[in-house]
Structures are given as structure tokens and as C-alpha cells.
Amino acid sequence: MSITIELPHVGESVVEGTIGKWLKKPGDSIKRYEPLVEIITDKVTMEVPSPVEGMVVHLLAEEGETLPMGAPIAEVATADSPEGAEPETAPIQLETAELETAPPVAETPAAAAPPASPGTTGYLLRDVTPVGPTGGAAVEISEPTVAAPAPAPQTVAVTPTPVATTPVAPAPSAPSALSGQTRLSPAVRRLAQEHSIDVTQIPGTGLGGRITRDDVLKFIASGPTQTAAASPAPRIQGDTSADGQETYITVTPVRRMIAEAMVRSVTEIPRAWSMVEIDVSGLVALRASIRGEFEPKLGSSLTYLPFVIKAVVEALKQFPTMNATWGGDKIILKNSVNLGLAVAAPDGLIVPVLHNADQLSIAGLAIGAKDLADRARTKKLTLTDVQGGTFTLNNTGALGSASSGPIINYPQAGILTTETIQKKAVVIDDAIAIRSMMNICLSFDHRINDGAEASGFMSAVKLRLQAMAPGSSIY
Amino acid sequence: MTVKSVIEAVREAIAEEMERDPKVFVIGEDVGIRGGVFLATQGLSERFGSDRIIDAPLGEASIMGIALGAAFRGMRPIPEVQFSDFVWPSINQLIGEAARTCYGTNGAVQVPMVIRMPYGGGIRGGLFHSQNVETHFFHTPGLKVVAPSTPYDAKGLLKSAIRDNNPVVFLEHKKTYRLVRGEVPDEEYTLPIGKADVKRVGSNITLVSYGLTLHYCLEAAEVMAAEGLDVEVVDLRTLTPLDTETILESVKKTGKLAVVHEDNITGGVGAEIAALVAEQAFEYLDGPIARICGPDVPTMPFAQTLEDAYMPTGDKIADGLRKLAAY
Numbered sequence: 001m002s003i004t005i006e007l008p009h010v011g012e013s014v015v016e017g018t019i020g021k022w023l024k025k026p027g028d029s030i031k032r033y034e035p036l037v038e039i040i041t042d043k044v045t046m047e048v049p050s051p052v053e054g055m056v057v058h059l060l061a062e063e064g065e066t067l068p069m070g071a072p073i074a075e076v077a078t079a080d081s082p083e084g085a086e087p088e089t090a091p092i093q094l095e096t097a098e099l100e101t102a103p104p105v106a107e108t109p110a111a112a113a114p115p116a117s118p119g120t121t122g123y124l125l126r127d128v129t130p131v132g133p134t135g136g137a138a139v140e141i142s143e144p145t146v147a148a149p150a151p152a153p154q155t156v157a158v159t160p161t162p163v164a165t166t167p168v169a170p171a172p173s174a175p176s177a178l179s180g181q182t183r184l185s186p187a188v189r190r191l192a193q194e195h196s197i198d199v200t201q202i203p204g205t206g207l208g209g210r211i212t213r214d215d216v217l218k219f220i221a222s223g224p225t226q227t228a229a230a231s232p233a234p235r236i237q238g239d240t241s242a243d244g245q246e247t248y249i250t251v252t253p254v255r256r257m258i259a260e261a262m263v264r265s266v267t268e269i270p271r272a273w274s275m276v277e278i279d280v281s282g283l284v285a286l287r288a289s290i291r292g293e294f295e296p297k298l299g300s301s302l303t304y305l306p307f308v309i310k311a312v313v314e315a316l317k318q319f320p321t322m323n324a325t326w327g328g329d330k331i332i333l334k335n336s337v338n339l340g341l342a343v344a345a346p347d348g349l350i351v352p353v354l355h356n357a358d359q360l361s362i363a364g365l366a367i368g369a370k371d372l373a374d375r376a377r378t379k380k381l382t383l384t385d386v387q388g389g390t391f392t393l394n395n396t397g398a399l400g401s402a403s404s405g406p407i408i409n410y411p412q413a414g415i416l417t418t419e420t421i422q423k424k425a426v427v428i429d430d431a432i433a434i435r436s437m438m439n440i441c442l443s444f445d446h447r448i449n450d451g452a453e454a455s456g457f458m459s460a461v462k463l464r465l466q467a468m469a470p471g472s473s474i475y
Numbered sequence: 476m477t478v479k480s481v482i483e484a485v486r487e488a489i490a491e492e493m494e495r496d497p498k499v500f501v502i503g504e505d506v507g508i509r510g511g512v513f514l515a516t517q518g519l520s521e522r523f524g525s526d527r528i529i530d531a532p533l534g535e536a537s538i539m540g541i542a543l544g545a546a547f548r549g550m551r552p553i554p555e556v557q558f559s560d561f562v563w564p565s566i567n568q569l570i571g572e573a574a575r576t577c578y579g580t581n582g583a584v585q586v587p588m589v590i591r592m593p594y595g596g597g598i599r600g601g602l603f604h605s606q607n608v609e610t611h612f613f614h615t616p617g618l619k620v621v622a623p624s625t626p627y628d629a630k631g632l633l634k635s636a637i638r639d640n641n642p643v644v645f646l647e648h649k650k651t652y653r654l655v656r657g658e659v660p661d662e663e664y665t666l667p668i669g670k671a672d673v674k675r676v677g678s679n680i681t682l683v684s685y686g687l688t689l690h691y692c693l694e695a696a697e698v699m700a701a702e703g704l705d706v707e708v709v710d711l712r713t714l715t716p717l718d719t720e721t722i723l724e725s726v727k728k729t730g731k732l733a734v735v736h737e738d739n740i741t742g743g744v745g746a747e748i749a750a751l752v753a754e755q756a757f758e759y760l761d762g763p764i765a766r767i768c769g770p771d772v773p774t775m776p777f778a779q780t781l782e783d784a785y786m787p788t789g790d791k792i793a794d795g796l797r798k799l800a801a802y
Contacts, residue, residue, distance in 0.1 A: 009599075015653050187730045187761035207802045213730045213761035 002057050002075040007039065008048060009069045017041040018066045019073065024056045030076060037073065054078040187213040195220050200382055209388065257386065258350065265410035269326075272446045273405055276458045280421060281436045282469035283307055289470045298366055305341070305395055306366035307468060308418050308461075312393055313337045313358045315460035319449075322457050323390050324413045326447045340389035340409055341369055343376040344399075350376050351409060353389040362474035397421065397438065406443050414444035414454070416461070438465075476658040481651045484626035484659055485515050485591075488633035489553065491663070493523050496551060499637055502529040502538055503555030503591075512557055513593055513652055539565035539590070543573055546588040551637060559594035559646070560606040573642040574617030585640045589633070593649040595687055595737055596775035597786045600649075605775030605782075607738035612644045613714045613747070619668055620714040622646040624689040626657045628712050631666030639668060648686040648737075655690060671718035673725065677707035680799055681725040683748055684735040685711040688787055692735050695792035704800050714744055722748060723756050730761035731799050735787055740768035762802040767795040 007017050020038035024030055035047040036056070058075040061067055184192070184199060188211055192199045195216075202219045204211040238247040251259070265271075283304065291302050316323040316337050325332040337358040340351040352372040354360075360368060375381050392409040397420035406415040419439040426435050440461060444454045479487075493499045501516055507530035510517030520528040531538045535556060542552035556562045562569070573586045596605030612620045619641050623629040629647065636643040674689065675696050682692045689710045696706035707725050711718065726732045732752055734745035745766040752764060767787050769775075776782055 185730075185761045186758045190758040210802065212802075 002077045003052055003054070004072045005036065005048075005051065005074045005076060007067050007069055007071050007073050014041050014069065016066055016068050019061045019063050020045060021063055022059055023047070024050075026056050026058060028056045030054060030056055036076075050076055052076055052078050183210060185210075185213065188216055191216045191220070200384070203383055203387060209384075261410045262407050265408045269408050269410065270446045271408060271443050272451065272454065273441065273443050274451070274454055274458060275403060275439055275441045276455075276462055278438050278440060278462045278465050279426070279435045280304075280438045280465055280468075282467070283465055284421065284436045285470050286468050286472055290474060294363070294366075294474070298370060300370055302366060303395075303398075304418070304421070305369055305393075306362045306474075308395070308465065309339060309341075309354070309357060309365045309369065309393060310362045311461045311464035311468075312391070312416060313339060314464055315457050316391055317358060318460050319453055319457040321449050321453055322413050322444070324448055325390075325411045326413070326445055331448055334390040336390065338388045338390045340392035340412075341372060342392065342394035342396075343373045345376045345379070350381070350386065351389065351392055352376050352381055352385045353387065355388060366474075391415070393418070396441075403439055404441055406441065408443050408445060412445075413448045414442055414457075417441045476660055478656050479626045479630075479659045480653050480656050481623075481626050481629050481647065482513055482515060482653060484630035485633060485647060486517060486519070487659075488630045488637070489516065490519060490522070492634055492637040493519070493527060496637075498549065499551045499553065500527040500529065500545075501553045501555060502531050502542055504531055504533055504538075504557045506530060506555055511555065513649065515555070515591070515593075515647075535561050535563075535565040536568060539568035539573075542588050542590075543568050543586065546573075546586045546642075547576070547584055552588045553637065554588065554590050556590060556592040558600075558604050558606075558649075559592035559608045560603050562590075562592060562608060566611075569618075569642070569644075570611070570615050574615050576617075577641065578617055586642045587640045589636045589639075589643045589645050591633075591645045591647065593652070594646050595648040595650060596782065597650050597687065597737070599777065599779065599782065600775070601777035602774045607736075607769065607775075609644075609646055609714060610738055610743050613744055614742075617642070618715060619643040620646065621668060621712065622648070622685045622714055623712055624648070624651060624674075624686050624710055625655060626659050628666060628672065628710070630659055631664055632668060632712065635665045635668050638665070643668070646686065650687050651690075655687075666712075669713045669716040669718060671721040672710045672712055673707065673721065674710045675706065675708040677705040677729070679705045679707075679729055680731040680733060680796060681707045681709060681722075681729045682733050682735060682792070682796070683709045683711060683722060683725075683745075685714065685744075686737065688735045688737050688792075691787065691789045691792055694789035695796060698789065698793045699796050699800075702797075704796060706796060711744075717747070717751075719751055719755070722751065726752050726756045727759045730759055731802075732760070733765040733767055733792075733795055733799055735767045735792055737769050737787060739771045740766055741771050743768060762799055765795050765799050767792050 018040045020040040022037050023035050024037075030036060030050045030053065032051065032053045033049045036050045037048050039046055039048055054076045056074060057077045059073070060075065061071070061073045067073065188199065191197070191213065197216065197219065199211055199216070202211050202215050205215055206212040238249045240247050287302060287304060287307070295302050320333045321331060323334050323337055325334065336356050339354045339357040341354055342349055342351050344350075352375070354365070354368050354372060357365065357368070372381075372385065375385070389409060389412060391412055392406075392415040394404075394406055394415060394417045396404045396406075396417045400420055401417075402419050402422070404417045404419065406417050408415050417440065419441065421436050421438045423434055424437045425432050426437065427433075428435075440458060442454055442458055449457075489499075489501065493501075501519065503511070503516075505512055506516045507520040507525055507528045509530075510520070516528055531541070538554050538556075542554040545552045556565070569590065573588065576584050576586050592608065594609070595607055598605065609620060609622060612618050619636070619639065621632050621636055621643060623632050633645060636645050675693060677696065682696065684692045689708070692706075692708045696708050699706050707729055709721060709725055711722075732749075734748050736744055738744065740746075743766075745768050749764040749766065752760070769785055769787060772785065775785060
């Protein structure tokens with residue numbers, strides 16, 4: 001079994017050495033610590049002893065040859081263990097004595113002249129793993145690498161990750177602190193002021209939806225057309241066709257966005273559907289018990305929606321794959337729960353997004369949902385108000401529906417509908433009772449979740465809604 | 476143009492200036508017969524004689540004091556501190572006296588000396604052969620501080636430093652000595668002290684560094700280029716006087732800044748640059764200023780794993796750039 005002997009590292013700043021003289025030739029036997037070769041560096045000349053006893057098999061370098069520290073220089077067959085346990089290529093730690101032996105020799109000529117680099121920029125030779133005075137890991141520096149090699153040298157062992165423009169997933173602990181439009185960098189403020197831009201109209205692509213300088217510059221470059229989505233939409237105007245048989249209605253930007261999402265949804269998402277019936281008698285009683293106190297604060301009628309939202313966002317926390325997106329080779333879990341709420345608006349169905357819905361109480365959800373619905377109906381929604389949803393809730397029951405098959409709001413993992421609440425005769429413990437019953441229907445992306453998860457999710461919603469009763473806190 | 480290493484560039488600069496001006500002399504430990512432990516003065520004793528390449532006893536206070544006195548009398552000494560780790564006994568001569576003389580005498584007495592110091596780690600030098608000392612001198616008015624990263628810059632700046640009438644602390648990162656090579660003009664040239672150099676032009680993020688880590692910055696910039704990020708790399712070259720103009724111009728262009736140095740993070744050069752940019756380019760910032768620096772540990776550790784953990788290498792810089800890009 002042969003052992004590879006490496007050129008030892010001999011001190012600070014020395015990266016290469018020259019074979020001065022071989023003190024042994026192939027076939028010679030050698031004792032442990034017996035000098036094997038004389039090495040010349042630009043700092044010292046020294047003898048390198050053999051780390052093992054055995055026979056010199058090969059000399060891997062010529063006298064006068066300059067090699068990087070750690071390069072293999074010889075092979076020595078050990079006397080014992082021809083089939084020894086040591087792996088053949090095991091690098092050996094060389095012990096070299098302190099190196100003040102001979103007067104310094106002339107500095108060795110540099111290895112082959114490296115390629116000229118442009119301008120005044122120097123270049124780093126391929127980095128040497130520091131090995132200290134005892135020798136060690138093998139390295140190659142025989143090819144001087146310009147400071148800018150495409151596959152980075154070993155010092156830059158960077159795992160390939162997606163392009164930097166992909167936002168880093170925000171820390172789940174602080175989504176609210178980073179979200180929203182209020183935190184503007186000085187550069188963004190200055191640019192917005194210089195160009196008289198309302199930054200709330202700019203979609204942010206930075207961390208937590210932050211508007212970056214580049215977002216502003218792109219917005220400026222894209223011209224005033226961008227603002228159409230945010231400003232009050234023009235009145236729907238129809239153009240009559242030449243024969244008078246058709247009327248053409250120009251599609252608004254918001255409408256177009258929804259249409260595109262719907263088409264993508266049915267063409268890309270393999271959808272599955274499920275329905276669960278829930279006894280919401282307790283919820284009905286709870287709502288009735290607090291309307292008088294809460295509705296004046298809210299300034300409008302208290303609906304069942306905020307209660308349902310609460311149950312849904314908690315269930316989404318419990319089943320994070322329902323608050324997710326199909327990413328081709330991965331499932332992308334969304335750390336924030338941004339709940340899309342289907343609202344009937346003048347343009348048709350519109351889905352404003354209640355951002356960070358998981359951080360609000362039922363009362364807070366009621367206020368947030370009302371605000372969004374009001375602004376949807378008065379066309380005061382901004383582009384951000386309809387972006388970033390992670391799951392969608394549609395109260396089709398308000399339209400009298402008892403069951404519906406919703407289309408998933410692409411690219412979300414699912415959409416849930418709440419149907420009309422009806423009093424029904426149900427059997428409880430072999431007795432017939434009259435209870436307030438409601439169906440909930442779920443369409444879900446079968447690539448992300450199977451029936452088991454979907455049923456689990458719906459059961460979680462059901463349990464939470466059935467648990468609500470007079471006395472439950474809404475704050 | 477000839478490709479040379481940093482140590483060759485340093486040696487040439489000293490030799491050329493000694494040839495040009497008989498007032499220039501070198502004093503330090505092992506600089507004469509030995510030619511210096513890094514061989515910066517190899518062959519110079521034979522060439523210029525032992526009264527101009529002076530082997531000194533192991534006493535930095537004496538080396539600095541002798542140099543200071545000679546400079547008072549019009550000589551142009553180049554004291555060498557064998558490793559920057561050993562400079563501390565001479566701090567009184569350097570900060571207490573040399574830095575203050577010109578100001579204190581209203582210009583009547585000048586101190587034209589260049590204090591050469593190999594500094595920095597990443598070479599398994601352990602606790603006493605790896606220190607970064609620049610911040611102490613960076614903080615001291617009256618000293619110029621130069622820290623080149625390439626052979627071209629080292630030679631051009633060292634020649635300027637020797638001709639300067641102020642005390643110049645000339646910091647040579649010892650890992651660059653033989654690891655960094657580059658083209659150096661065969662003809663005579665000097666470079667101005669106080670002028671930074673944009674080593675790589677970019678538009679998304681500004682990286683500011685000097686010395687060894689400048690090369691790690693260039694590596695990281697290439698990695699990020701493959702990921703679609705265009706990084707500008709500014710090589711300070713001189714720490715004092717700081718080229719604020721180049722730094723501010725770059726940050727105003729890119730809107731984001733990361734400063735990289737091997738010296739520990741607190742109160743370092745990076746902190747000063749962060750303050751400068753916050754004061755004078757606030758309205759151009761589109762992200763927090765990042766410092767990718769050595770940690771606040773008392774000195775460079777010896778253990779391989781700990782030294783690796785200490786050094787701000789290309790992969791760490793690339794990680795920092797990714798965070799800044801995503802902000």
C-alpha cells in the first residue's frame with residue numbers, strides 16, 4: 001500500500017515550493033523521519049522527512065519543478081499492511097521541523113506567467129487552504145486564476161440559489177413589521193417627490209412587499225398608464241357592433257386581471273371539490289347577542305363573514321399546505337395569511353385581499369372586511385389591494401346559493417365558499433332537532449393536497465365554527 | 476508590463492526610491508542580511524549597504540524612535556514592523572509623536588517616514604501574527620494610511636508614500652504577498668495617495684473594501700453576476716485620506732452599500748463609511764448599509780475552523796449581497 005506525500009506548507013505567505021534535490025530515488029528504502037527531499041521556497045530551504053517507513057515507489061516531481069503547497073510529490077510504500085486498512089490516497093500530515101536551517105535562497109521564479117489581467121486589477125491565485133506548519137490538505141494553484149472565474153474557486157463555495165431578484169422569504173416572526181407601504185427608503189421618498197408619484201400605486205417587489213428604488217424607476221419608465229388600475233375605473237361603456245347585434249364592453253384592468261387568473265386556474269390546476277355541512281346554531285346566537293353592541297362601532301351590519309374568516313385563517317395555520325402555491329418542483333408555503341374576499345362590485349366579482357388576516361381579531365376582521373368591501377363597491381381599491389392573496393373565501397350564501405363549485409384563484413391552493421344558512425331538521429342523539437345549518441364548499445389544487453388534507457382542513461373550519469356560541473370573545 | 480507579486484512590487488518600490496534619493500533608508504528586524512522575513516528587502520543590503528538597510532534589535536519603540544529622529548533631521552526612513560502585531564510598543568512614537576509633530580510645530584518640523592507593516596490573517600498565523608491594526612491609525616489625524624490590494628497599487632502607492640512629507644502607515648496584507656499577482660509597468664510611475672479605484676463597475680450594489688478582502692469582493696461580485704446582480708467594487712487603496720467622493724458617487728448610483736473588511740466590525744473603517752454615507756447620501760439609500768466584517772473577537776483565532784469562521788470570504792460576502800438585493 002502506498003502513501004502519497006505532499007509538499008508541506010511552510011509558513012505565512014508561502015504558496016509554492018521548488019524541488020531542490022531528491023535525497024532518495026525509487027526503490028530506496030526509507031525510515032520514518034529520514035530526509036526524503038530538499039525543498040526550496042523563496043523564504044527557506046529545508047529537508048522534508050518521510051512520515052512513514054517504507055520504500056520509495058514514485059517521485060512525482062522533477063528537481064527544479066515548482067509546485068503549490070499540498071501538491072503530491074512522492075509515493076512511499078509502507079512496509080506493513082499490503083492490504084492495509086488505510087485508504088490508498090489518504091493524505092499524510094507531514095511533520096516539518098522549524099525552518100530556519102539554511103540561508104534564504106534566491107526567490108524562485110514565478111510559475112508560468114499568468115494571463116494578463118485588464119487594467120490595474122491584480123488577481124488572487126487560486127486560494128490555498130491554510131494548512132499551517134504541519135502540511136495537510138491538497139490544493140491546486142498551478143493555474144493562476146483571474147480574480148473573476150465563473151465557477152468560483154473553493155473559497156467561494158456558494159450554493160447556486162435562485163436569482164437575487166427572488167425575494168427572500170420574510171421571517172415568519174415579523175411579517176407585519178415589514179409589510180405594507182408605509183416604510184419607504186430615503187431613495188424611494190426622494191424619487192417619488194421628484195416625480196410627484198403617489199407611491200401607494202406602485203406594487204412593491206422588495207422584502208415584505210417593500211417598494212424598492214427599482215420599483216419606482218420602473219413605474220416612472222412605464223408612464224402614466226399604470227395609474228389606470230388604481231384610479232377610479234372609467235364608466236363601463238359599450239360600443240355597439242356594426243350590425244347592432246353585439247355590444248362590446250372594454251375590459252377594465254382589474255377585470256382583466258381576474259379573467260386571466262381564472263383562465264390560468266382552470267387550465268393549470270387539477271381541481272378537486274368537497275362539501276361539508278356545519279351546525280352553526282351557536283354562531284347564529286353569538287352574532288345575535290353582540291349585534292346591538294358592536295354594530296354602532298362598525299357603522300354597518302355585522303355579518304357572519306368575520307366569524308368565518310377567523311375559523312378559516314386558524315384552520316389555514318393548522319394546515320399550511322392549504323395556504324400555499326404549487327412551485328413545480330416544490331410546494332411554496334406562504335408565511336402570511338392574506339385572505340382574498342370575493343365581493344360583488346360594479347365590474348363584477350372582485351377579490352380584494354385582507355393582508356395578514358391571521359393577526360386580526362374577529363372585530364378587526366369585521367372592520368377590515370367592511371373597509372375592503374366598501375372600497376371595492378366604490379372602486380377605490382388599489383392594485384395592491386387585489387394582489388398577494390394566499391387563499392380565497394367567497395360568501396356565495398349571500399346570493400342564496402346552497403352549494404357551489406368555485407374556481408380557484410390562481411395560483412392559490414384552494415378556495416372556500418360559505419353557503420346560505422338554513423334551519424333544518426337534523427337528527428341529534430336519535431332525536432330530531434331544528435338547527436341552523438350551513439354548507440361550506442372547498443375547491444383545492446390536487447397537486448398540493450390530497451383528500452385527506454382537504455377533509456382535515458374543512459373539519460378544522462367546522463370545529464371552530466361549531467365551537468362559537470354566545471359568550472365567545474370577538475376581540 | 477510584467478506580471479509581479481505584491482512582495483516583488485514592494486521590493487522594487489523600495490529599491491527604486493533608495494536609488495533615486497540617498498536620504499531613503501530602511502530599518503527593521505531581520506531586514507538586512509536576512510532580507511526581511513517576507514523578503515521585502517531581499518538583496519537590498521548587498522546593493523545599498525548595511526548603513527542604509529539597518530538590522531535593528533527586537534525593539535519596536537527603538538526602531539520607530541530612531542526613524543522619527545532621523546525624519547526630524549530630514550532623512551526619509553522606512554521603518555519596518557515585522558508583523559503589524561508587534562507595533563504596540565512603538566505606539567507612543569507613532570501616534571504620540573509622529574502624527575502630531577507637523578501640526579504641533581506649525582509645519583516647522585515634518586516627518587517624512589513610511590512605516591511598513593505586514594498585517595492580516597487567513598494564513599494560520601494565529602493570535603500574534605494575524606492582527607488587523609488599521610483602525611487605530613485610521614482614527615488618528617496626522618497619519619496617512621495606505622492599504623493596497625494589488626502589485627500595481629502597492630508599488631505606485633509605496634513610491635508616493637516615500638516621497639510624502641507626512642508619516643504614512645503602509646499596510647501590506649501578508650496573504651496577498653505571493654497570492655496576488657498582476658501587471659506592473661516596467662517604466663517609472665507613482666499613484667496618488669487618497670484616491671480610491673473602482674475595480675469593477677456595476678449598477679445594483681456598491682461593495683467597498685481594501686486589501687485582501689477586496690479580492691474576495693471581486694469573487695463574490697462574479698458569483699452574483701451569474702445570479703443577475705450587477706455589483707460595483709470600490710477599492711479604497713488609501714484609508715486616510717479617505718476618498719469620500721468616489722464612495723458617495725458610487726452609492727448615489729447604486730442606492731445600496733456593503734462595506735467589507737477583515738478587521739473586526741465595531742468602530743472600524745466600515746462604521747466610518749456607513750456614517751459618511753448616512754450623512755451625505757441619505758436620500759439616495761434604498762436599503763440598510765451592510766457591514767460584512769470580522770467578528771468582535773480579541774484576535775484572529777488559530778484553529779482552522781475558527782479562522783475560517785472569522786474571515787469574510789467570498790461566500791459570506793455573496794450571502795450578504797443576496798440579502799441586500801432582496802431588501
